[in-house]
Amino acid sequence: xxxxKRTARELINEVSSIIDYDINIMDERGTIMASTDPSRAGQFxxxxxxxxxxxxxxxxxxxxxxxxxxRKGINLPILSDGEIIGVVGITGEISQVSRYxxxxxxxxxxxxxxFDILQKEDKQEHARQLFINSWLxxxxxxxxxxxxxxxxxxxxxxxxxxxxxxxxxxxxxxxxILIKALTKSQFMTCQxxxxxxxxxxxxxxEKCAERLSSxxxxxxxxxxxxxxxxxxxxxxxxxxDSFKQAKTxxxxxxxxxxxxxMYDHLLLDVIIxxxxxxxxGRFIKHVFGDCDKKEISGIADFIDIYYRSNGSIKAVSQxxxxxxxxxxxxxNRIAAQTGLDPRASGDLMALYLACRWxxxx
Numbered sequence: 001x002x003x004x005k006r007t008a009r010e011l012i013n014e015v016s017s018i019i020d021y022d023i024n025i026m027d028e029r030g031t032i033m034a035s036t037d038p039s040r041a042g043q044f045x046x047x048x049x050x051x052x053x054x055x056x057x058x059x060x061x062x063x064x065x066x067x068x069x070x071r072k073g074i075n076l077p078i079l080s081d082g083e084i085i086g087v088v089g090i091t092g093e094i095s096q097v098s099r100y101x102x103x104x105x106x107x108x109x110x111x112x113x114x115f116d117i118l119q120k121e122d123k124q125e126h127a128r129q130l131f132i133n134s135w136l137x138x139x140x141x142x143x144x145x146x147x148x149x150x151x152x153x154x155x156x157x158x159x160x161x162x163x164x165x166x167x168x169x170x171x172x173x174x175x176x177i178l179i180k181a182l183t184k185s186q187f188m189t190c191q192x193x194x195x196x197x198x199x200x201x202x203x204x205x206e207k208c209a210e211r212l213s214s215x216x217x218x219x220x221x222x223x224x225x226x227x228x229x230x231x232x233x234x235x236x237x238x239x240x241d242s243f244k245q246a247k248t249x250x251x252x253x254x255x256x257x258x259x260x261x262m263y264d265h266l267l268l269d270v271i272i273x274x275x276x277x278x279x280x281g282r283f284i285k286h287v288f289g290d291c292d293k294k295e296i297s298g299i300a301d302f303i304d305i306y307y308r309s310n311g312s313i314k315a316v317s318q319x320x321x322x323x324x325x326x327x328x329x330x331x332n333r334i335a336a337q338t339g340l341d342p343r344a345s346g347d348l349m350a351l352y353l354a355c356r357w358x359x360x361x
Contacts, residue, residue: 001080001081001083001085001112001116002027002028002085003025003027003028003033003078003085003086003112005033005034007112007115007119008025008027008033008034008086009033009034010111010115011025011034011088011108011111011112011115012025012034012035012036014107014111015088015104015107015108015111016036018100018103018104018107019090019100019104021073021090021091021092021096021097021100022035022036022037022071022073022090022091022092023035023036023088023089023090023091023104024036024037024040024045024048024088024089024091025078025086025087025088025089025108026045026048026075026086026087026088026089027086028052028084028085028086029049029052030044030045030046030047030048030049030052030087031043031044031045032044032045032048032069033086037091043069044068044069045067045068045069045070045075045087045089046067046068046069046070047059047061047066047067047069047070047075047087047089048075048086048087048089050067051075051076051077051084051087052077052084052087055077055084056077057076057077058074058075058076058101059074059075059076060073060074060075060094060098061073061074061075062094071091072091072092072093072094073089073090073091073092073094073097074089074090074094074097074098074101075087075088075089075090076088076089076101076102076104076105077105078105078108078109078112079109080109080112080113080116085112088104088105088108090104128153128190129190129191131149131153132153132188132190132197132199133190133192135149135150135239135240136163136190136197136239136240136243137240138237138240143237146236146237147236150188150236153188154186154188155186155188155199155200155201156201157236158236159201160201160202160203160232160233160234161199161200161201161202161232161233161236161239161242162199162200162201162202162205162208162229162230162231162232162233162242163197163198163199163229163230163233163239163242163243163245163246164197164198164199164200164208164212164227164228164229164230164246165195165196165197165198165227165228165243165246165247165249165250166178166195166196166198166212166216166225166226166227167194167195167225167226167227167228167250167254168194168221168224168225169224169225169226169258172221172224172225173194174191174194174195174196174221174225175219175220175221177218177219177220178196178215178216178219178221179196181215181216181218181219182196182198182212182215185200185211185214185215186200186201187199187200187211187215188200195250197243197246198212199239202232203232204232205229205230205231205232205262205263205264205265206262208229209227209229209260209262212227212229212260213260222258223258224258225258226250226253226254226256226258226259226261227250227259227260227261228246228247228248228249228250228253228260228261228262228263229246229249229260229261229262229263230242230243230244230245230246230249230263231245231263231264245263246263248263248270248273249261249262249263249266249270252266252269252270252273252360255359272353272356272357273360275357280357280360280361283350283353283354283357284354284357284358287338287340287350287351287354288337288338288354288358289337289338289339291337291338295337296355296358299334299337299338299351299355300355300358300359302316302320302330302334303334303342303348303351303352303355304352304355305319305320306331306342306348307348307352311342311343311348313327313328331343334351338351
């Protein structure tokens with residue numbers, strides 16, 4: 001193991017908070033890698049070189065210049081698995097710094113072990129993220145190797161799979177608690193921008209939704225996330241399709257309320273959203289004619305509730321807290337504005353589509 005410059009700087013930051021003396025970290029060649037005195041970085045430290053080449057347990061420097069590049073203080077080897085990988089030096093009067101020497105050596109060695117573990121974990125996580133990204137993008141060649149990697153990261157490569165995407169609402173973030181909950185629930189997760197992709201083995205979107213809901217509830221983020229679930233894939237090679245389906249839904253529901261939305265339950269919405277933008281614009285103009293933005297917004301609000309109420313005057317009046325006669329008035333008003341009567345199924349569908357596409361723009 002070797003101490004990198006970044007690690008050396010982090011060690012200096014941590015150790016210098018313990019004592020009020022200048023501290024140096026030297027590499028296996030005796031070069032000062034990091035110091036609380038920035039002017040010394042990069043200088044050769046003969047004392048450290050002696051500690052390393054002679055395997056000294058300690059080297060005291062009693063006056064500045066006793067050894068090349070040295071100031072008075074104590075220098076001790078940094079050990080990792082019994083091997084000297086560097087030297088830590090404390091600058092100051094021997095009588096004053098000697099009491100701290102062993103403590104600083106031990107703290108430094110503990111920190112190096114911690115940094116080493118974190119670096120290994122970072123590398124493993126980076127490799128996992130790269131694999132998931134390549135899988136989602138269909139960038140694989142060997143099916144057997146794909147299956148092996150899927151199994152390596154905790155999923156059954158032969159089981160039905162689903163891809164889902166969790167997007168936090170504006171002002172919120174995906175918490176580490178949610179990621180841990182997803183991992184414990186046998187999801188393979190990956191961060192793409194601000195979204196979290198979660199891949200799991202489930203026989204149906206409903207089962208996946210149940211597990212996701214439980215994870216979000218445990219993490220306390222159920223009310224501040226939108227989650228989209230793709231279709232089930234019987235083959236692991238098809239997970240990119242499930243991911244694309246989830247992406248379609250998450251983008252389509254960007255202005256929707258928090259909740260879990262399933263691709264298989266929203267096929268009509270997908271079809272409606274997939275219409276050519278130019279055609280949508282022409283249709284909106286055809287339906288609303290000379291209506292201004294305020295009028296269109298009012299029509300859209302009413303048609304949304306009217307459509308979801310299946311045209312029930314009573315249900316609409318209850319939803320809007322208005323009298324039934326007022327509902328009838330609004331219907332007649334829309335018919336006069338657009339030439340389309342919401343009470344006629346064909347006209348209602350035209351109004352609904354125009355309103356949907358207006359809100360999606």
